Amino acid sequence: MGNLKSTGAFSDESKYKYEAPGPNDSRSSCPALNTLANHGYLPRDGNNITPEVLQRAAQEKIGLSWLTAKIIIRQAYKTVGKNGVLSLSDLSYHAPESMEHDGSLSRVDAALSNNQQGKFNQERFNKLVSFSKDGEFLTTEDVAAARLYFKADSQANNPQYLWNNDAEAAIWTEASILLHILVKRGRISIEDAKLFFEEETFPHGWQKYPSFGVLELRSATKALKNAARELEERQ
Numbered sequence: 001m002g003n004l005k006s007t008g009a010f011s012d013e014s015k016y017k018y019e020a021p022g023p024n025d026s027r028s029s030c031p032a033l034n035t036l037a038n039h040g041y042l043p044r045d046g047n048n049i050t051p052e053v054l055q056r057a058a059q060e061k062i063g064l065s066w067l068t069a070k071i072i073i074r075q076a077y078k079t080v081g082k083n084g085v086l087s088l089s090d091l092s093y094h095a096p097e098s099m100e101h102d103g104s105l106s107r108v109d110a111a112l113s114n115n116q117q118g119k120f121n122q123e124r125f126n127k128l129v130s131f132s133k134d135g136e137f138l139t140t141e142d143v144a145a146a147r148l149y150f151k152a153d154s155q156a157n158n159p160q161y162l163w164n165n166d167a168e169a170a171i172w173t174e175a176s177i178l179l180h181i182l183v184k185r186g187r188i189s190i191e192d193a194k195l196f197f198e199e200e201t202f203p204h205g206w207q208k209y210p211s212f213g214v215l216e217l218r219s220a221t222k223a224l225k226n227a228a229r230e231l232e233e234r235q
């Protein structure tokens with residue numbers, strides 16, 4: 001498939017309506033990938049996904065740039081790919097080298113959930129939402145506060161807490177992508193966050209980001225970390 005700079009794929013949108021996953025469908029610890037599968041942009045059963053299929057969906061339907069998608073996807077296949085494919089549930093693999101990590105925004109740590117780290121947890125998500133200061137939107141500062149909270153909570157309460165530089169980088173990167181992909185006017189509406197995390201579908205009227213590049217990701221991550229640092233300094 002080559003470098004897939006742009007594909008024009010998925011032209012017949014009528015084929016890509018939301019369908020909730022069945023009990024045997026494979027789903028992941030990533031709400032974005034589950035959303036793509038629930039709409040059929042990834043195989044609806046979540047199995048046998050090639051990097052090319054994931055790359056096309058991440059670019060065309062989420063709006064990651066070619067390089068941003070490539071870097072994330074390469075890491076996924078390096079850690080859990082088998083014979084060039086993966087199933088979404090493979091991404092819940094929990095180990096020092098895995099993409100899955102403790103201290104997530106919407107999933108409980110592996111050791112504290114009887115290995116349910118791939119599954120959405122309503123209580124945890126409600127906690128995330130509770131960081132909204134106005135009850136309507138999550139701002140960069142709110143998400144930074146939530147990120148700090150969940151990390152500290154895992155550190156304090158998970159005796160098998162697994163942390164390293166990759167996990168540290170991942171938590172800020174994921175939250176930055178979240179803030180920039182779902183964001184409208186600099187904040188995520190709680191209604192949109194609920195659709196994305198609880199239903200694993202796209203927010204109403206959602207349009208993909210034009211092309212979220214590596215430099216944008218770096219500066220978004222820096223902004224989120226700066227917000228977190230300011231919060232820590234105020235404490």
Ligand code: HEM
Nearest residue numbers: 029030032058076091099100101104105106107174178181
């Ligand atoms: C392109 C390929 C992608 C791969 C392979 C991937 C993989 C993953 C994995 C393995 C996790 C679990 C980390 C954890 O333990 O919390 C995760 C979490 C997450 N991903 Fe993705 N992801 C991808 C794209 C995206 C995109 C485009 C978004 C955009 C919104 C996104 C948003 C998130 C968020 C917000 C989380 C954190 C969930 C939480 O903390 O509860 N991901 N991703």
